[in-house]
Amino acid sequence: MTGVLGIYNYWIYVILMMIGLYGVIAKPNLIKQAIALGLFQTGIFLYYISMAVIDGGTAPVWTTVQDGAQKFQGPYDNPLPHVLILTAIVVSVSVLAVALALIINIKRRYGTIEADEIEAMDIADRLAEFHAGAAADAVDEAAAEGHGLEHAHGGHHHG
């Protein structure tokens, strides 16, 4: 195969990967991000399997026909990428499962699965913590000051 068709598969692999990458960056929804990550992975799978193809080849299962007229004379496709991707697919579903479990835990804690809302809540929490801390510090300071004053200077403050 020559010309564009010769590298067509590799273009599609790039396009699929980029669709996945766009989803991961642009979509704030965590489940959408997990799905987009899956698309990214299938792009890579396509790249590997496309490389294994050989002109006129067939599935790499050695024929065991010993005395048949229709012995297969041609080459077999390269089996190594198949092995790599076969295990990668099963690992990808494990990745998806763990991601979904984490998303469920996030939903429990935050009540939402939109990344920007979670971030806003985190920032709000931290600000509240900071303000509460500052307020507590102020109270402590005031209390300490009050105590000190009471003991050292008597009713100076009250007066």
Next chain:
Amino acid sequence: MTSVVLIDTVLLLLVTVTAIAIIEVRNLYTSAMLTSVYSLLMALVWVNMHSMDVAFTEAAVGGGISTILLIGTLVHTAREEKPLKVRVHWKAAVVTALTGAALIYGTFDMPRFGDPKAPIHHFRVPEMMAQTVGFVNGTKGKQAPPEGFDARAYRSFNGAVTSVPDDPKDTAWRETSVLAQHGIIVPEVLGSHPQHAEAGHHLHPPDDFNGHVPNSVTSLLAAYRGYDTMFETTVIFTAGVSLIMLLRRPRREGQAQKSAPLLDQTILRVVSKMSIPFILLFGLYVITHGELGPGGGFQGGVVIACAFILYALIFGRPALYRVLPPPVIDMLTGLGVLVYSGTGAACLLLGGKFLDYSMLDTVSPGEGEALGMTLVEYGVGITVSMVMLNIFNQLAEEESR
């Protein structure tokens, strides 16, 4: 070849359109169902490229399990994406466009699709196949190399192939290439070649060469990449354990006793009850048959998990727990990894290397490789099926709270 390219072109266009729809559609249920369609199309693409084992896995995992997991999660998270303020995220679009352009620029240096001269078809392939069929290191119980076989030249083969003609239909070069000289890549060509038949090479290919494991994908998976496969099984095991740690809570009484909502659907109940035994049988067949044809532990394990998940969906999880109590599922998850590594350890104790299946020849003469690979496939199958079932159970438990 033209038909392969033609089908490939059309299918990949459909795949791309589906991928865009998956990302763009706002309803998450639609998105999850579209991933199932996407996986089915991908499985067709793999079949078209003669990658049967991958197609099998994609259909079982992508079309089946992932969709179930996604929908199980959507039930208690969100139905729809929040509407976005801007339709197109311009920063992301620019980043992906630039990355994509760089990668596409890179593809111009790739060998053409299906080019027999591509380095991937030559570099290290002989070593790999030789190690798989097991005569290079010549340990005890291995087959003797064919007469005139030079193991040293074989190992130092650098992948260079001289004089490959431009016409792919001209296969004569393969008989003279280093790859084929010892009947590794195209055994039949050599077997029918009178010159080699005289030298006695026809005795070896194709059956004896492969230690009775004709599916080279399985033999590579279990022999050449045996360690990788073992640790990939461990990765799946770890995923199952993390799911338990992330989601499992102490069960309160009376909570799992919910009646199954689908049980009063007569057609569903009868049809699923009739088909479950056959699904299980098919799963076992796929695992056992993995060394002879497409299939193996990963695919068969997923098929078996699907049978149990179907049972749990129709008859309720309490019914499933009567068949397979959660502690048994947990134990079986570990047992699969134990069977795999135990097979390796058995080879070690019989005097060979770890996962050197030819050592099992003392147990069943002449079929050690096949026996070892079958054991390993069963180990993978047990772990995969039980982890998938466990993941489903954890997500479903979550649902009933």
